[in-house]
Amino acid sequence: MLFIQQMINGLQIGSIYAVIALGYTMVYGIIKLINFAHGEVMMMGAYFAFLAATAGMPIWAVFLISMVGSAVMGMVIERVAYKPLREAPRISALITAIGMSLFLQNLALVVFKADPKVMPRIIPSNPIMIGSLQISNITIITFIISVVFMILLTLFISKTKPGKAMRAVSEDKEAATLMGINANSTITLTFAIGSALASLGGILYALAYTQVAPTMGVLPGLKAFVAAVLGGIGIIPGAMIGGFILGFVETLAKAYISGRWADAIVFGILILVLSVKPTGILGKNVREKV
């Protein structure tokens, strides 16, 4: 029973990691860039939600404002920091991403100050009993919201025209352009969706753990990156699987080994995956061209 309760805890944090990892993996899939500023977009999303919630907006507006705000921010980041470097060596784009991450963190520090803000409880806390299991309603809501958005994203990518364009660009940008796909606007759209998902993760994180702070994106951002690598970076279902696995591993490590080891184990997984199967769980080994 205790084990099941812990798995539910893992499901909550895992679904947040999965949502953030989706954005990571989409951006990587389309321009092969590890967007280290992704965790900071998540943090900014949480602040947008905080501002909307303290202004007394209804819950749907809080989600909408935060996600739209972050989508716009994601597009601006892409335009300003990544687009000019698209033809440059990949390491340059990586360095820019780290710079962007530091910039956003310090921007939040200047604008919102370093003290953590308390997120208003837009969803009242109300533990629910299922048999002898006692589950927080926030856990259930977090899980449902994240799963709904994952399904929406999967449908969008497989069924719609812009979704197909995304897949085409990620497969081969030049060929897609020759086929009449506007690669630039497709990349912009990817950033917008990825950033909106990051902010969704940020809102869920702030709702569950009640605080918003400029450094809050660092660790979830890194863990979402690990989740994306674990599932196979660039692969959408991989990010989800990786996110959930990471949530479970972290929770079980905290519960049955020791809290002090949880993060070490999570990052140990990254090292293990990179050395055993660098392409991740769902990744295919690419054949060398002769």
Add this chain to the structure above:
Amino acid sequence: MKKKFLKVAVATMLIASMFTFAACGGSDNGDGGNGDAETIKIGAFGPLSGEVAAYGTAMTDSAKLAVEEINAAGGIDGKQIELFVYDTKADKAEAVNIYNRLRDQDEVVAIIGGTISGETLAVKELAIADNMPMLTPTATSADVTIGAPSIFRACFLDPYQGSAAAAFSVETLGAETVAVLYNSDDAYSEGIAEAYKAAVEAEGLEVVYYDAYTSEVRDFNTYLTQIQSAAPDIIFLPDYYNRIGLIATQMKDLGMEQIAVGVDGWDSVEIDYAEQVEGFFFVNHFAKDDPDPIVQNFIAAFQDAFDREPNALGALGYDAAYILAEAIKNAGSTDAQAIIDALADIEYTGVTGPIRFDDEGDAANKNIAIIKIVDGKHVLEEKISAK
């Protein structure tokens, strides 16, 4: 291609470092003013922003208040006190920079600080080497004064408050089983957890759960679920108020009904989390509802000056400023060794009770108050007086 990459890399690093430094350089020199030779210069530092900003602001604001009162009453032998206040952001490296600045640029004769143990320990070796008279109002870690002849402390120590919390858990709350959850990244939290565990075990209690988290943890559900299944009578949480707010919120979300017991780091938790910590207890340096006139006068003066309620760190900062002023007066000079000798001999009764220093420089036999949070207010539950 290579050249372009280098350019980009260098530019990125420059921009990144610019922001880092910009973020660090924001110390404001509160009461700086023009340094004329007729003033006695004293430094003070603490976290004025960041996770535990309420501590540094309370401590330094109260020190400012005390200095204003002393100056208004004629200063020290006719000389006004000039107080230099800096923000450490609870950062150890920043604390060292500030210490150097206070010594070299501001040329202070003594320092009130630091506010939290980490930053105080960071400057400890420097203060010893310089023989700088330093009086920390609020750093509770035992290490702060060990082997440091120039460092004094106005508050009680971690082992002392850990065993006081343990005695309270056993005697007043009648607990038979306890869970302890602490922060392994923080010497303060870990030290008290150890002292508490040893003290309750000596009383024959069972510690049914004992584990730690790290500073980055925001999700405490896993720990709390384990604690819930261990079903202890009480939960002991030695940490600072922001994290206690998080833990208490998640306890309520999980429907946990245990009472939590805490330490002086809990002070201010009721500002943002009154509902979640209702009915919980913590050990503190003074109680706001203590009828003693010295306590009520301080609270009234603080409220007058800053339009908010003071906390225990404020009370200690206020006491520390008075003690230091009296020591400088007794020393009759601003010579470092004379101030240190005068501090060692001081007898002073302040907001937090009677204070004198033992051989190690620690306040001996401090008053200790057990606070219960009722309707978001501090209520004195029990007072253990100095002998």
